[in-house]
Amino acid sequence: MEMNAVPPSELPPFLRDILRAFLGENEQLAVLARLRPADELMTAPRLGAMKATRLSFANVLARRMIEERWSISRERLTCDEEGDGYGVYRIDAGGYPLTYIARCFRWDGIEKIGRRSDGAGRDMFGAIFLGTPDEARIAEEFAIINLRDAALMRTRSDVTGWTPANRSVRYFDHVVDALTAGHQPDPSFLGSGTGYILRNGGYLGSGRQGSLSLDGLSEKHPFRHPFFGDLFGLFLIRQVSIDLVNGVACARNPNAARLSPEIARYIGVGNSSGQGMCVALQRWPEWVSTWLCVRELSLAYATSRPTHRSTSSRMRSLLERVSNYLGSIELQCEDYAIPPSALARNLETAAAWLAPGSSKSFVTWGEFADEVVSTFDPETSEQVNSLLIELYPDFADAVAEYLPIGMRRERDVAPEMTVSEVQALLRRNYSWALRLDQRQSKVRQHFWYHSIDNGEQRRGERIIDPHEEFESFIDHIGLAQRLACVLATYEGGTPVAEVLVEHPELYYGLARVQYLAGLPYAEIRDNLLHRDFLPAHLIRFFVSVLGIECTSPLSIRYVRGVFFQGIPLPEELVRGANADWRFPAQPSLSDIDGAVA
Amino acid sequence: MSEIVRVGGWALRGAGLSFGVAERGSRLLAFTEAVHGGAVRDVCAHGPIIARSTLPEGITHARRTDGGWDLDGGGRHLVEAGPLLADLATSDARRRGQGHARLSHVVGFIFVTALADLLVQRRLTGLCVYRADEKSRLPPSVSRSGWILFGQRGNRSVFATGAANDPLARQIEEILGETTFGPAVSSELSKASSSGEGYLAAVAFGARNETGNSLLSLLNRPEVGSALRDYAGQVAASYRDGVSMESQDLQDLYDLEMRTWAPTSERSRSQAGYGKF
Numbered sequence: 001m002e003m004n005a006v007p008p009s010e011l012p013p014f015l016r017d018i019l020r021a022f023l024g025e026n027e028q029l030a031v032l033a034r035l036r037p038a039d040e041l042m043t044a045p046r047l048g049a050m051k052a053t054r055l056s057f058a059n060v061l062a063r064r065m066i067e068e069r070w071s072i073s074r075e076r077l078t079c080d081e082e083g084d085g086y087g088v089y090r091i092d093a094g095g096y097p098l099t100y101i102a103r104c105f106r107w108d109g110i111e112k113i114g115r116r117s118d119g120a121g122r123d124m125f126g127a128i129f130l131g132t133p134d135e136a137r138i139a140e141e142f143a144i145i146n147l148r149d150a151a152l153m154r155t156r157s158d159v160t161g162w163t164p165a166n167r168s169v170r171y172f173d174h175v176v177d178a179l180t181a182g183h184q185p186d187p188s189f190l191g192s193g194t195g196y197i198l199r200n201g202g203y204l205g206s207g208r209q210g211s212l213s214l215d216g217l218s219e220k221h222p223f224r225h226p227f228f229g230d231l232f233g234l235f236l237i238r239q240v241s242i243d244l245v246n247g248v249a250c251a252r253n254p255n256a257a258r259l260s261p262e263i264a265r266y267i268g269v270g271n272s273s274g275q276g277m278c279v280a281l282q283r284w285p286e287w288v289s290t291w292l293c294v295r296e297l298s299l300a301y302a303t304s305r306p307t308h309r310s311t312s313s314r315m316r317s318l319l320e321r322v323s324n325y326l327g328s329i330e331l332q333c334e335d336y337a338i339p340p341s342a343l344a345r346n347l348e349t350a351a352a353w354l355a356p357g358s359s360k361s362f363v364t365w366g367e368f369a370d371e372v373v374s375t376f377d378p379e380t381s382e383q384v385n386s387l388l389i390e391l392y393p394d395f396a397d398a399v400a401e402y403l404p405i406g407m408r409r410e411r412d413v414a415p416e417m418t419v420s421e422v423q424a425l426l427r428r429n430y431s432w433a434l435r436l437d438q439r440q441s442k443v444r445q446h447f448w449y450h451s452i453d454n455g456e457q458r459r460g461e462r463i464i465d466p467h468e469e470f471e472s473f474i475d476h477i478g479l480a481q482r483l484a485c486v487l488a489t490y491e492g493g494t495p496v497a498e499v500l501v502e503h504p505e506l507y508y509g510l511a512r513v514q515y516l517a518g519l520p521y522a523e524i525r526d527n528l529l530h531r532d533f534l535p536a537h538l539i540r541f542f543v544s545v546l547g548i549e550c551t552s553p554l555s556i557r558y559v560r561g562v563f564f565q566g567i568p569l570p571e572e573l574v575r576g577a578n579a580d581w582r583f584p585a586q587p588s589l590s591d592i593d594g595a596v597a
Numbered sequence: 598m599s600e601i602v603r604v605g606g607w608a609l610r611g612a613g614l615s616f617g618v619a620e621r622g623s624r625l626l627a628f629t630e631a632v633h634g635g636a637v638r639d640v641c642a643h644g645p646i647i648a649r650s651t652l653p654e655g656i657t658h659a660r661r662t663d664g665g666w667d668l669d670g671g672g673r674h675l676v677e678a679g680p681l682l683a684d685l686a687t688s689d690a691r692r693r694g695q696g697h698a699r700l701s702h703v704v705g706f707i708f709v710t711a712l713a714d715l716l717v718q719r720r721l722t723g724l725c726v727y728r729a730d731e732k733s734r735l736p737p738s739v740s741r742s743g744w745i746l747f748g749q750r751g752n753r754s755v756f757a758t759g760a761a762n763d764p765l766a767r768q769i770e771e772i773l774g775e776t777t778f779g780p781a782v783s784s785e786l787s788k789a790s791s792s793g794e795g796y797l798a799a800v801a802f803g804a805r806n807e808t809g810n811s812l813l814s815l816l817n818r819p820e821v822g823s824a825l826r827d828y829a830g831q832v833a834a835s836y837r838d839g840v841s842m843e844s845q846d847l848q849d850l851y852d853l854e855m856r857t858w859a860p861t862s863e864r865s866r867s868q869a870g871y872g873k874f
Binding site: 156157206207208209210212213214215216410412413415416449450451452453454455458460464465466467470473495496497498500501502504505506507508509511 | 598599600601602603607610611615616617618620621651655656657658668677680681683684685687688689691692718719833835836837838839855856857858859860861862
């Protein structure tokens with residue numbers, strides 16, 4: 001392990017203060033020494049191996065919902081036997097009233113995976129209102145949704161976002177059929193589909209379609225936190241999915257069974273993500289830096305700690321729980337990932353290392369983590385890392401407070417900086433990029449563009465495909481190289497303001513190099529243009545940061561997974577629920593009353 | 598507001614700006630649309646000029662003997678050329694305490710307020726003086742010529758506007774008269790009172806600069822009240838309540854963005870879905 005992979009001076013002051021509050025000076029140095037160097041961490045395959053942690057946004061949100069006992073009550077949800085219906089939910093989000101409306105449509109016979117090209121043709125469409133709109137406003141919003149034409153649908157700024165969703169038809173129908181027949185669905189069948197019956201269709205908020213901008217919320221509103229609005233929308237989709245299958249079954253048979261709480265809790269929300277996620281990561285490197293600083297510092301803290309009987313027991317229990325969970329699920333495609341069954345076996349082995357009487361002993365968690373690294377694949381190692389963070393929740397939760405702070409960073413150029421000063425930044429932070437040989441065509445083979453057919457990001461090939469001039473920005477390496485070349489033609493003392501007059505297009509590159517200076521883990525050290533680059537790595541990274549479990553690439557550019565599987569139900573949240581809900585055990589029908597008709 | 602920032606970057610690329618220029622242009626676009634309205638219309642109206650922005654003949658600059666900068670915009674739009682003026686003024690203000698830059702031969706004067714705001718966001722205090730070209734169509738809230746005084750009080754941006762020949766302009770001239778750029782500003786204010794080719798000049802002072810503080814203190818005087826403009830409040834309201842736009846303008850914004858989209862090629866299509874390729 002390289003000493004001081006991230007110099008203490010580069011750790012953001014907020015995080016330095018937290019470290020200081022938890023540890024003495026020598027112990028702080030031990031933590032900093034465990035931070036992994038960017039060279040090792042910032043490659044796409046390594047990032048793609050990372051798993052959701054306690055610091056992932058969905059899990060941070062869930063903790064807040066549980067701690068503040070958010071109340072979500074269904075005012076009404078009426079539907080016919082095909083699932084065509086309307087629902088209204090009233091919410092108290094820690095003192096902030098919200099209203100959620102859900103418009104469920106009968107299935108149109110098309111299995112939709114959640115692409116933008118689905119437009120407004122979704123199986124469900126919800127809207128989250130700030131406050132308590134009156135019935136006239138609710139009716140107005142339902143009327144907008146009923147247009148089912150994306151070009152005509154526009155909301156107003158009292159709506160924080162729309163939550164489109166689609167049925168996972170096979171599983172939805174299985175649940176409805178079972179309930180209609182008077183018994184519970186088969187949890188193992190649900191588990192084979194990673195446990196969801198509705199899947200996310202892509203939250204439309206923060207100004208999209210006329211919705212409220214994030215900056216329009218009051219400072220303390222929970223949705224000011226990055227991704228909380230989006231993710232709470234997903235939680236609500238999960239709730240609608242549960243209420244909808246009950247409603248459809250009841251419409252078909254007044255004596256239908258209701259979904260048992262055990263199985264309802266086991267249901268999550270599906271998600272599919274494509275190449276646009278990679279573009280977002282390149283667009284917002286300060287987000288990447290923030291996420292990784294928080295994650296890596298928490299991990300370094302954990303691995304610097306001595307092992308103890310109580311933490312060993314907790315770690316063993318976590319490893320076994322996750323192993324059981326992974327052992328119970330099946331992925332549709334295992335070509336591009338370590339199969340869950342293999343992960344499960346590896347975790348079981350690692351758990352055995354911590355069992356009383358084991359031949360292995362570890363003085364610190366770092367030794368344990370190093371043993372995992374040397375024994376298993378990176379995915380297993382990152383899954384273990386995510387559990388190590390769980391061992392020290394107080395530290396991780398304190399560090400998580402940095403997420404909204406670090407992600408807000410003003411991007412502007414410092415025009416007074418001289419050419420020499422920028423060149424020094426380039427040398428210090430971008431040597432890896434400047435040294436990349438780009439002479440062969442395969443190194444710059446792809447460009448990414450917005451497809452007119454579906455509004456999504458697609459990869460084109462230079463020379464072959466048109467519209468290269470409108471490529472989406474992903475080429476941070478080319479940007480750094482171009483900037484370095486142009487700067488080399490100026491005297492060192494020239495302020496970059498003068499360079500910009502002659503090369504206005506360099507604004508973004510200059511600003512990027514300047515505003516990221518001093519931010520650890522900001523730039524992904526991989527070439528997204530390269531013929532052999534696999535987008536799935538970065539998609540998996542992004543969705544794991546959001547909190548998706550079971551990320552499974554269905555192809556090299558398309559990743560599925562599940563949110564919120566196991567999260568307490570609304571009636572449990574309001575009573576004070578168990579915060580340790582992740583990786584639920586698959587329910588057993590024999591333990592559920594009335595499971596069999 | 599966020600919608601304009603997000604779509605605006607693509608729309609400006611669709612209009613013809615490079616990625617780097619469009620990137621910061623989108624903030625100017627959103628600010629102007631929120632504060633004055635008509636920004637998207639202006640971009641569309643100047644479509645052929647913006648489309649030329651990537652051609653090699655560009656914007657030129659030269660240092661004047663008084664230490665300020667003269668820029669010839671080469672007929673370009675302020676959304677492209679304006680930030681360059683702001684950069685030169687900022688650079689000198691931060692390195693030397695004060696900076697001045699003058700830009701001529703440009704169009705798109707609806708964006709002058711956004712450029713003053715760019716300087717405020719950089720925590721500078723100063724003055725923009727401008728005269729719109731005769732062809733510019735401006736909304737009622739943007740005078741055809743005049744000045745914009747800008748600065749920060751605490752964390753809040755403050756602005757005042759006025760005509761070149763009003764009494765407040767004389768007070769400003771008096772404060773600036775003792776600085777290196779006093780004569781330049783006087784000449785620009787004088788030009789703003791008459792008609793002619795459009796130009797924009799900005800004088801900027803760094804934090805804790807005495808002249809900058811004097812300009813800021815001017816904003817506290819009671820007689821300035823009617824000249825104060827709460828642009829920061831308008832922007833905050835736009836985030837909170839949305840920006841009121843003509844539906845055609847919104848459509849035009851999206852139409853510009855759509856120019857950057859391309860049909861999915863057979864090659865791309867073959868990459869979708871399952872499989873390794």
